[in-house]
Amino acid sequence: MFFTANPIIRGVSTFVKRTSRALHASQITMAPIQVGDKLPSVDLYEDSPANKVNICDLTNGKKVVLFAVPGAFTPGCSKTHLPGYVQNADKMKADGVAEIVCVSVNDPYVMAAWGAQHNTKGKVRMLADPSGNFIKALDLGTNLPPLGGFRSKRFSMVINDCKVEELNVEPDGTGLSCSLADKLNYKK
Template sequence: MKKVCNFLRCISSTNIYSVRDFSRTVAAMVKVGDKLPSVDLFEDSPANKINSSELTSSKRVIIFGVPGAYTPGCSKTHLPGYVANADALKKEQGIDEIVCVSVNDPFVMSAWGKEHNATGKVRLLADPAAAFAKALDVTIDLPPLGGVRSKRYSMVVENCEVKELNVEPDGTGLSCSLAQNIGKK
């Protein structure tokens, strides 16, 4: 019985099956060719909803996700890389918009963007309940950061279709999802 309980805990912790309902599987991680899920995100305040499908309809958009605003890797490397390379990405790769999404409130995302001079270069959108991260199946449990967060990733979405996807292998590293790696596949 002990082995069965440990097995069930292992399966549950990998988010493959619900312990209560073995017939239900969790959504598979978004992949290239998938339609981007339609989820409301927030810009600057809870009153300003931005729907992910509407945002990417008839456009070529880079969306990158970070575990948290003001965290070291996000503040020192990830966001600054996209801010610094925004003009080149837009010109060389035909990108209409660059969007950063994090499981934070819209006020935090707005302040973080202003602090990094992102205005006009990178839009900072809040995913306060991790609804977008869950729909993409890119959540990660990081108790020191408050629990459920987003894995670090980047994607190119064209007319609501995922054209390129880069998810950090460990969920939080700084390699494949960086600005200089967009369009290199």
């Protein structure tokens, strides 16, 4: 074990420890995204890691419905959430929605397979957020150990020209009440 007998070195060491704690404690924490906020410019992935889709580029100059789920192939997501958007896609697009996007903290291959199972082609774009960078930037993540740890809260939003027009976050982060397709007010 190494001990420092020199009081000057001990003093500097104590100062560094205290200063680093003070700097750490004063870090700014981000609040969750709100209506009126601009989306963060983050790359998501469609079908493979080679196909990047920047969310701001995708929503630039158009109305987009985006919903996020805790995980692909999970019961609530597969039986209710995704199917509702697939069933309502034609109506939403006829009412002026340019794109409908599903996001999950999964890899792009899993999202593609899940989309194929639910016939989303031409209706709902299945975008993967493998590292959770988009969900972290929105501050809408949650820890779900049974699903592998960090995941997205369940939410939906209407985006117009890269700005959030409507945001519906499930009160418990995972339920199925306010973020369903039939609860979304996209006709503004």
